[in-house]
């Protein structure tokens with residue numbers, strides 16, 4: 001039985017559950033459920049605070065987990081990233097009132113409020129900066145207005161929270177984060193982990209590719225196939241109409257409309273795009 005830690009609430013919870021559902025696993029219907037057994041697939045899910053997930057996995061209490069890269073690195077747990085999952089993207093940044101800091105060098109002697117003390121301390125150490133770190137649970141943007149800190153270090157997604165608080169970003173991104181699949185560092189691969197990873201991979205591919213079909217004169221097929229090489233190799237089948245063939249190929253969703261225009265331009269017709277519901281490569 002593969003024991004898997006999943007976010008119980010917050011920014012990652014819904015997307016993580018959706019991804020697992022798309023991969024064919026049972027998911028809880030009530031957000032108060034703490035654990036869920038999917039016996040048919042040989043897995044058991046435990047719904048935990050995203051911040052605690054790396055600890056459970058690092059200690060070996062649970063085999064694998066889904067959490068944010070920033071939370072994994074902040075925790076210092078003995079767990080490592082196996083695969084990035086393409087949702088929950090954010091960046092981790094310093095911010096302050098305009099004019100307070102010219103550059104990150106001016107952080108020395110300042111009070112920095114954050115919920116990610118591990119990340120911030122490591123960054124300060126690496127840059128030889130002596131500043132004090134104020135640990136807060138959330139709403140860190142308000143700490144400046146309330147006089148508890150001079151600078152904050154926090155997750156930025158759209159930037160609207162910073163804007164509302166009248167703060168501006170300072171310096172470069174400390175970390176680009178997204179949801180990641182994690183295991184215990186150095187552990188043997190748990191049973192059935194390969195199948196689990198392949199299923200998640202299948203979801204990522206199904207989300208980022210479409211299936212394209214078109215008909216084309218046989219003498220243009222090499223040109224067309226160069227535009228739609230597929231992942232392995234496109235399927236080319238004969239058509240009843242003499243001198244024409246049908247081509248079927250997976251194409252990246254991004255830019256698919258442009259690709260249809262280009263194919264039309266070289267003589268392809270009946271160009272169809274369809275969703276891929278699930279896949280194993």
Ligand SMILES: Nc1ncnc2c1ncn2[C@@H]1O[C@H](COP(=O)(O)OP(=O)(O)OP(=O)(O)O)[C@@H](O)[C@H]1O
Pocket residue numbers: 007009010011012050051067068069070071088089090138155156157158177178
């Ligand atoms: N807009 C966002 N706000 C906070 N975290 C985000 C956001 N977008 C993505 N994330 C990611 O979600 C993870 C934090 O999730 P967590 O559930 O702890 O915080 P939260 O979404 O702020 O929830 P809470 O309601 O408990 O404050 C981090 O990996 C973070 O990078």
Ligand SMILES: O=P(O)(O)OC[C@H]1O[C@H](OP(=O)(O)OP(=O)(O)O)[C@H](O)[C@@H]1O
Pocket residue numbers: 137138139140141154155156157158159160161162
């Ligand atoms: O860049 P944005 O799109 O505005 O998102 C980032 C904000 O969202 C999160 O706060 P949340 O609403 O989770 O409140 P919290 O600070 O109490 O965790 C995070 O801590 C930032 O404040």
Ligand SMILES: [Mg+2]
Pocket residue numbers: 138
């Ligand atoms: Mg939050």
